[in-house]
Amino acid sequence: MKWVLAVLLAFATRAIAVDEVPESPVDFIDTSFENASPLWYEVAADGTVLIHLIYDQQRQSLNRAAGHLHFRLQAAKGRKLTLEFKNLDNVWNSKPGSVSGEIRQVVVSPDGKHWTPVPTHSPGPGRVQVTLEMPAAALFVARAEPYRLSDLDRFLEQIRAHPSVRIDTIGQTVQGRNLEILRVGSPEARHRVFLRARAHPWEPAGNWVVEGLVRRLLREDAEAxxxxxxxxxxxxxxxxxxxxxxxxxxxxxxxxxxxxxxDQPADPRHAPENAALERWLQAEIQAGRRPALALDFHNDGNGKLHLSRPDGPEGERHLARMQFFETCLREHTWFVEGSTLPSFRNPGSLGEGLLARFGIDAAILEFNCNFIAGLQQPALAKHWITFGEDLVQALEAYFAKS
Ligand SMILES: [Zn+2]
Incomplete structure (x- = not known):
């Protein structure tokens, strides 16, 4: 009789405690490692793990961005978890805009090396969830296959001694990390192309493309x-x-x-990364080595080539050359996404700035972070690597005619 009363009392106490924190289906979400996304988490009454991403913010502006995902779930093997990502209400070019519509898949990996795509789902407007089953006691989750500083360091060490490679430090980041320019090919070459990757940290595709391109060029066959x-x-x-x-x-x-x-010189205090690149470009041009083409690699949910249309006859000629480059991409790589609308302008982007200030044909090339339309495959590092390999041919075709 006594134990029945004790049980009844326990239930009664439980029913009164309305603000009780639910049991956590995860033991911990680890963000202690390189490139992990800053976040905090809690658990909803239905057991969904709510992952609150932390925004990073722009100086002298209320622009803000979140959407990078990279963390390590720790929970019992076999447990089914539903995660919901919060704080996707970015402010972009001074306009509010959610990135919820662009997160159609995440990738997961037990070891941080071999990744599998998992589609997300949406229980309502602006909401993104993913349901996962723990294959072991820990599982990495990321927006796209991560490419970390240590991956870049390893890659540069592997190629540094190759006779066709030269690596120079051109400056430092805000926190004092060295910025490298990697050159592959003859300094006396007729055609020069400049590539930049990872202006935006959440967007790793450009790094995988660079690896594919450089490894293809160092294969030492007749074509390379x-x-x-x-x-x-x-x-x-x-x-x-x-x-x-x-x-x-x-x-x-x-x-x-x-x-x-x-469209203006970079502020060396707040943007030493851009100031270093500008100094390097100016020195190259003075030495008679102006790049004829520049591409800036990004990720988004669309994967288009961003072609700007500056006014005047030089703008028309620039556009004609870039449209030919788009044709070369379509012929030699899996690119099918097409380019921006005829009214597209973005004077502050590297694409337009390099043309206006340095006389270099330049474009932003986005890679769809969810899906590779030309292959009908989920977006994965292996496809960005093959794009880089095939970009060699596309550039060859472009320069052969221009
Ligand atoms: Zn970007």
Missing amino acids: KAWLARHQVCILPMANKDGVARGGTRFNLGGWDLNRKW
Whole structure:
């Protein structure tokens, strides 16, 4: 009788405690490692794990960005978990805009090396959830296959001694990390192309593309040797290293968007990454080595080539050359997404700034973070690597005619 009363009392006490915190289906969400996204979490009454992403913010602006996902779930093996990502209400170019519609898949990995895509679902407007089953006691989750500073360091060490490679330090980030320019090919080459990756930290595709392209060029077959005799590629492989290290989404640690304000000289205090790149470009041009083409690699939910249309006859000629480049991409890579509308302008982006200030044909190339339309496959690093390999041919075709 006594134990029945005790049980009844326990139930009664439980019923009164309306503000009780629910049991957590996860033991912990680990964000202690390189490139992990800053976040905090709680659990909803129905057991959904609510992951509150932390925004990074722009200087002298209320622009803010979240949407980078990279963390390690720790929970019992076999447990089914539903996660919901909060704080997707970014402010972009001074306008509110949710990125919820662009997060159609995440990737998961038990070891942080081998990743599997998992589609997300939406229980309502602006909401993104994913349901996962723990294959072991820990599981990495990411927005796209991560490419960390340590991945770049390992890659540069592997290629550093190759006779066709030169790596120079051109400056430092806000936090003092070295910024490298990687050159592949002959300095006397007729055609020069400049590539930049990772201005925005959440967007790793550009790094995978760079690896694919450079490894293809160093394969030492007849085709690669012929390419390297006629072309040189110069690459700033990770513009926003500080942001990548701390798992940020868009801005550098000075609160600068490294793909904005390219219509004016960069502020060396807040954007030393852009100031270093400008100094390097000016020196190259003075030495008679102006790149004929520049591409800035990004990720988004669309995957288009962003072609700007500056006014005047030079703008028309620029557009014609870039449209031909788009044709080369369609012919030699899996690219099918097309380019921006005929009215598209973005004067502060690197695409337009390099043309206006340095006389270089330039474009922003976005990679769809969810889906590779040309392959009808989920977006994964292996496809970005093959794009980089095939970009060699696309560039060859472009320069052969221009
Ligand atoms: Zn971007």
